[in-house]
Amino acid sequence: MKVFQQLNLNDAATKLLDKNLPGEFHLSGRDDRRFETFADCEIVFGNVPLDWALKSPSLRWLQLESVGVDPYVDHLGAFSEKNVTITNLHGFFGQQVAETALAGILALKRGVDKTVRLQAKGVWQGASLRYELTMLHRSRVLILGSGSIAQALKKMLAGFDAEVLLFARNPERADLTTREQLDKELSNTDIVVACLPENAGTRELFDRNRLGLLPPEALFVNVGRGSLVDETALVELLQTKRLGGAVLDVTKNEPLPAEHPFWQLPNVLLTQHCGGGTRDELPRKVEFFLDNLQRFRNGESLFGVVGR
Amino acid sequence: MKVFQQLNLNDAATKLLDKNLPGEFHLSGRDDRRFETFADCEIVFGNVPLDWALKSPSLRWLQLESVGVDPYVDHLGAFSEKNVTITNLHGFFGQQVAETALAGILALKRGVDKTVRLQAKGVWQGASLRYELTMLHRSRVLILGSGSIAQALKKMLAGFDAEVLLFARNPERADLTTREQLDKELSNTDIVVACLPENAGTRELFDRNRLGLLPPEALFVNVGRGSLVDETALVELLQTKRLGGAVLDVTKNEPLPAEHPFWQLPNVLLTQHCGGGTRDELPRKVEFFLDNLQRFRNGESLFGVVGR
Numbered sequence: 001m002k003v004f005q006q007l008n009l010n011d012a013a014t015k016l017l018d019k020n021l022p023g024e025f026h027l028s029g030r031d032d033r034r035f036e037t038f039a040d041c042e043i044v045f046g047n048v049p050l051d052w053a054l055k056s057p058s059l060r061w062l063q064l065e066s067v068g069v070d071p072y073v074d075h076l077g078a079f080s081e082k083n084v085t086i087t088n089l090h091g092f093f094g095q096q097v098a099e100t101a102l103a104g105i106l107a108l109k110r111g112v113d114k115t116v117r118l119q120a121k122g123v124w125q126g127a128s129l130r131y132e133l134t135m136l137h138r139s140r141v142l143i144l145g146s147g148s149i150a151q152a153l154k155k156m157l158a159g160f161d162a163e164v165l166l167f168a169r170n171p172e173r174a175d176l177t178t179r180e181q182l183d184k185e186l187s188n189t190d191i192v193v194a195c196l197p198e199n200a201g202t203r204e205l206f207d208r209n210r211l212g213l214l215p216p217e218a219l220f221v222n223v224g225r226g227s228l229v230d231e232t233a234l235v236e237l238l239q240t241k242r243l244g245g246a247v248l249d250v251t252k253n254e255p256l257p258a259e260h261p262f263w264q265l266p267n268v269l270l271t272q273h274c275g276g277g278t279r280d281e282l283p284r285k286v287e288f289f290l291d292n293l294q295r296f297r298n299g300e301s302l303f304g305v306v307g308r
Numbered sequence: 309m310k311v312f313q314q315l316n317l318n319d320a321a322t323k324l325l326d327k328n329l330p331g332e333f334h335l336s337g338r339d340d341r342r343f344e345t346f347a348d349c350e351i352v353f354g355n356v357p358l359d360w361a362l363k364s365p366s367l368r369w370l371q372l373e374s375v376g377v378d379p380y381v382d383h384l385g386a387f388s389e390k391n392v393t394i395t396n397l398h399g400f401f402g403q404q405v406a407e408t409a410l411a412g413i414l415a416l417k418r419g420v421d422k423t424v425r426l427q428a429k430g431v432w433q434g435a436s437l438r439y440e441l442t443m444l445h446r447s448r449v450l451i452l453g454s455g456s457i458a459q460a461l462k463k464m465l466a467g468f469d470a471e472v473l474l475f476a477r478n479p480e481r482a483d484l485t486t487r488e489q490l491d492k493e494l495s496n497t498d499i500v501v502a503c504l505p506e507n508a509g510t511r512e513l514f515d516r517n518r519l520g521l522l523p524p525e526a527l528f529v530n531v532g533r534g535s536l537v538d539e540t541a542l543v544e545l546l547q548t549k550r551l552g553g554a555v556l557d558v559t560k561n562e563p564l565p566a567e568h569p570f571w572q573l574p575n576v577l578l579t580q581h582c583g584g585g586t587r588d589e590l591p592r593k594v595e596f597f598l599d600n601l602q603r604f605r606n607g608e609s610l611f612g613v614v615g616r
Contacts, residue, residue: 010439095445099468103414107424110411115579116424122571124563130585131318137403159464160407255432263430271423277438 002058003293004029004038006046007065013282020290022297043296045289054078061296063289064088067276068225069306070198076307089288090304093276094148097249100275101149101193101223102156104247108219109134113269134217136160139190142182144205146173149195149223169201179205186213191221198225208233217244223275226252235261238268249275310366311601312337312346314354315373321590328598330605351604353597362386369604371597372396375584376533377614378506384615397596398612401584402456405557408583409457409501409531410464412555416527417442421577442525444468450493452513453503454481457531461501477509487513494521499529506533516541525552531583534560543569546576557583 003025009017014030021027028037035052038044042060044053050071053062060083064072067089072079079086107113111133118125139162143150146168154164167182168174176182186192192214196202206220206229214220220243222228231252237243245267251260254273262268278284292302311333317325322338329335336345343360346352350368352361358379361370368391372380375397380387387394415421419441426433447470451458454476462472475490476482484490494500500522504510514528514537522528528551530536539560545551553575559568562581570576586592600610 096441096443099414099443099445100418100420103411103418103420106407106411107415107420110408110579111582111585112408112411112415112420112577112579113424115582116415116421116577117428118580119571119576119578120425120428122566124580126563126580127582127585129580129582130589131587133404133582133585134587135404135407137407156464156467159467255434258430263427268427269420269424270427271418271420272426272432272434272437274419274423274435274437274441277419277435277441279439279442281438 001043002026002028002041003043003045004041004048006033006044006048007285009286010282012280013286016283017286017290020286022293024297025293043293050075053084056084059084061302062086063292064306065285067093068197072306073199080307085302086306087292087302087304088306089285091148092284092288094152096278097149097195097223097275098152098156100249100271101153101195101221101247104249104269104271105191105193105219105221106136107269108245108247108267109136136162136191138162140188141165141191141193142167142176142185142189143193143195144168144228145195145224146170147195150193153193153195183210183213186210187215189214189218191219193221194224194228196224196228198227203227204230206230206234211237211243214243216242219243219245219247221247223247223249226250226254231262235265238265245269247271249273309351310334310336310349311351311353312349312356314341314352314356315593317594318590320588321594324591324594325598328594330601332605333601351601358383361392364392367392369610370394371600372614373593375401376505380614381507388615393610394614395600395610395612396614397593399456400592400596402460404586405457405503405531405583406460406464408557408579409461409503409529409555412557412577412579413499413501413527413529414444415577416553416555416575417444444470444499446470447498448496449473449499449501450475450484450490450497451501451503452476452536453532454478455503457503458501461503491518491521494518495523497522497526499527501529502532502536504532504536506535511535512538514538514542519545519551522551524550527553527555529555531555531557534558534562539570543573546573553577555579557581 001024005027006029038052040058042058044062046065069088072086111129137160141157141162141164143153144167146166150166157164165175167176169177171177208230211233247269249271250273256262262270295302309332313335314337346360348366350366352370354373377396380394419437445468449465449470449472451461452475454474458474465472473483475484477485479485516538519541555577557579558581603610
């Protein structure tokens with residue numbers, strides 16, 4: 001059975017894959033990423049172009065290298081008809097992204113962004129910085145989402161005696177499930193952390209009106225998708241000090257255009273869509289794939305099936 | 309009874325003090341900090357010069373505006389003979405300093421220091437940053453100290469499934485109490501966080517040999533006193549990558565001299581002795597003093613008595 005490797009691996013990850021790929025699977029795509037090479041592969045590891053996946057005559061299983069399922073998400077019906085299973089890296093990035101979100105929040109609260117900039121200039125400001133700092137302790141945090149990032153973050157926030165509310169569709173996993181409930185809480189929220197996927201219900205969920213409901217000291221954190229927020233409104237609120245700061249792992253356009261005001265805003269941290277990264281990210285992705293490949297081989301159900 | 313105000317307050321703190329000082333206490337020192345003005349005061353709020361405190365004929369209670377009790381600590385016998393009670397801000401900075409320590413650790417682990425520097429230059433590096441990142445999750449953390457900072461930090465680290473060991477003299481509050489026990493653990497430690505006071509037992513506790521026991525990826529965090537560590541050795545280990553990074557709220561000399569190598573080291577974060585700061589620090593110090601003043605007035609035992 002042929003496996004098409006669409007993602008670029010480093011040495012450690014390549015070795016791991018080559019050493020553990022069961023003998024009946026033949027790997028292609030590493031050095032030859034043409035459609036002709038892809039066309040007779042039953043399995044894909046990595047995010048191939050949508051049109052390739054849709055027109056493949058052979059594809060049975062597509063293992064994405066992401067949690068996000070755009071652009072495939074709008075074509076799940078077509079894949080289902082072709083009996084193509086799509087799996088994502090469900091849960092893979094939860095801990096990492098939650099740590100980046102908290103790193104950004106604590107950096108703004110404890111002035112780490114300021115001291116890093118001072119250090120780059122060799123300037124000792126010292127004691128006067130103290131009176132610009134705030135604490136995470138006992139903050140009210142509203143997490144948008146209830147998946148692995150939200151759960152990891154909620155667990156971390158317990159150590160700060162934070163009050164945490166989750167907003168999501170599923171009432172079993174969330175404290176708030178409607179936009180009305182959400183809007184009622186915003187004026188009483190110190191920090192919003194968005195870790196939502198992109199879909200019709202989340203695009204521009206944080207429009208100008210909703211952002212405006214937050215108190216002027218509040219922090220807005222987005223580690224989900226850039227499409228969630230009206231960036232023009234966010235910039236204006238930050239510039240006019242009607243919002244305290246923002247930690248943005250994602251933006252609508254990435255790389256962020258050079259002229260975008262986010263670059264210059266003093267209370268904005270741009271973590272450059274690296275929230276999910278770790279030194280061993282690629283070998284761990286290979287492990288995820290190999291685990292699923294064993295399940296595929298044994299006829300078991302796969303981890304992270306999309307659309308279920 | 310006369311109260312000498314030695315510390316400089318902001319408007320909010322001044323108002324709070326003036327509004328809540330019981331009528332039988334008369335305040336001086338705010339606008340006149342001469343010894344003559346101080347000499348007949350029974351109570352001091354703030355850290356007066358050691359020699360003033362020692363030669364005062366009137367002093368009964370000295371409320372420090374710090375947790376640290378140097379330089380008074382070497383003269384506790386003399387104060388005791390003169391029936392002077394000294395109180396410090398016991399526990400006041402625990403949560404703040406623990407948050408700064410964790411902010412620094414997470415910044416190094418999740419690359420916030422790097423993205424802040426990139427943002428200052430307007431550079432989008434993006435995905436390649438991911439493979440430089442590590443996680444706090446499941447790290448082994450050795451905390452030097454068992455006071456309020458250590459306790460707050462230990463609670464926070466539980467949310468990261470970290471293994472935490474405390475090193476301190478009191479076996480009821482610590483996992484490790486001897487230097488031999490400490491040294492055995494160091495090679496198996498991901499992060500050392502020092503929150504120890506300065507005394508004969510802590511000066512240069514982290515000398516070249518002890519620092520050298522840490523693994524090359526380890527982080528060294530100091531939010532206690534700069535005298536704890538051999539700074540020359542620390543610089544060398546960081547420069548030669550035999551240590552992963554450092555978060556230093558304190559250094560031997562503050563302000564840190566312009567020529568000190570710490571300024572330039574890429575994996576060093578200097579938080580400029582602001583770890584205990586918050587926007588409301590001064591009003592909160594006034595609250596602490598006023599609480600103790602009520603106790604003093606009622607003949608009750610004070611909070612934070614030094615030497616007990």
